[in-house]
Amino acid sequence: MTSTYDLHMPATAREAIDLLARHGDDAHVMAGGTSLVLMMQQGLIRPAHVVSLHKVSELRGIRSTADGSLEIGALATHREIERSPLVRAHSAMLAEAFARIATVRIREQATLGGNLAHADPAQDPPPALIAVGALVLIQGPGPAREIPLEDLLVDIFTTSLEPGELIVGVRIPPLAAGTRAVYLKFLPRTEDDYATVSVAAAAVVAGDGTVRQLRVALGAVGATPIRARAAEAALLGLKADEKAIKAAAERAAEATDPIADGRGSAGYKRSMARVFTERALRAVLA
Amino acid sequence: MSRHLLKFSVNGVAREVEVPAERLLIDLLREDLALTGTKEGCSVGVCGACSVLVDGVLLSACLLPAFRVDGTEIRTVEGLASKEGRLTPLQQAFIDHGGFQCGICTPGQLMAATALLGEDPHPTDETIKHFMMGNLCRCTGYQGIIRSIHAAADEGAARA
Structure with missing residues (x-):
């Protein structure tokens, strides 16, 4: 049962930041609320103050910027991202990754900013976004800043946000021409489950088959989503044949540190990380 | 523990209810308004028994804080059939x-x-x-x- 709290409904991001600064650790931010409501219902957190962002209209919306970046506001719901023509034009992989999160009701309520701030390592958006080089836009008491998503997610349910800071959106720079991207999610139980392992990959391959660009990110295999830099390095500048892909997927699996749970043992998940990385690499390189 | 006066409509009927901040939509509907057509199943947003439309958007009433429906139009199963009882x-x-x-x-x-x-x-x-x-x-x-x-x-x- 949820303990009671004082609800604050700021109209602007600045007001929200001021409220967070004033109430410190006693305050939690609510975006869509899917995770926060559950955590309060289960008694895992008992904030004295909740700062709900639902009236902060400046955090809504999805737009293309002059330099060809895609900017997604922190309050964009998963469903808005799934259905946005702008998102699909920028990266169909991203739209499809969001379309396969949980169920339609969750996607209608859950927001991008809330998802990232929750820092649950089994969620789908982080690996998909890391693969396309997403940057997180942060405002707070100090100067606004923009950091790579992989630098936001520092531990399980833990971000690098400073006290009083708020995620205001995500920016995805223009993707190089010819980028191929894929998001694979291993769901051995039900379609609406958390991934047992997930792999996102985005690549640019030259006409002669040389791997020019490659980003690989995995979810649900450690305390945070991981960027498989050793796997990327194993293929960059080479012509990716089956042997090279298998070796790179081995590097990705070595970088994982999964926990055993109802979705499988640590060893099983590591094996599946290898298998699904192989499949993702074949999809974007072969 | 703040309380909030919410103005909204359910199935075309205007409502005003004061709730504590932590009230959930499922309890607003079932307890405060006695609209028990909407069921509570899993209470964690998975089973869909509490599905309702808020401004036309399909949501889980068990996951939505009641304060979020201020100013909205809610449709529940009681609001599908016409007043004369004609089914959709x-x-x-x-x-x-x-x-x-x-x-x-x-x-x-x-x-x-x-x-x-x-x-x-x-x-x-x-x-x-x-x-x-x-x-x-x-x-x-x-x-x-x-x-x-x-x-x-x-x-x-x-x-x-």
């Missing part, structure tokens, strides 16, 4: 095509399928399965639900 084509199709067995999930199935047909008046089997997968039927009567949605879509086409 979807409700009639659930009766005609075996769309329910024990009935506990039916209010949620109807609200989810209403949202689906609003977005896509002629959904394919695949679209129905993808959209409706968050509405669990403990009797596993899924084929009847899919048949009913197709029948309602055909009925809608016949009337259009």
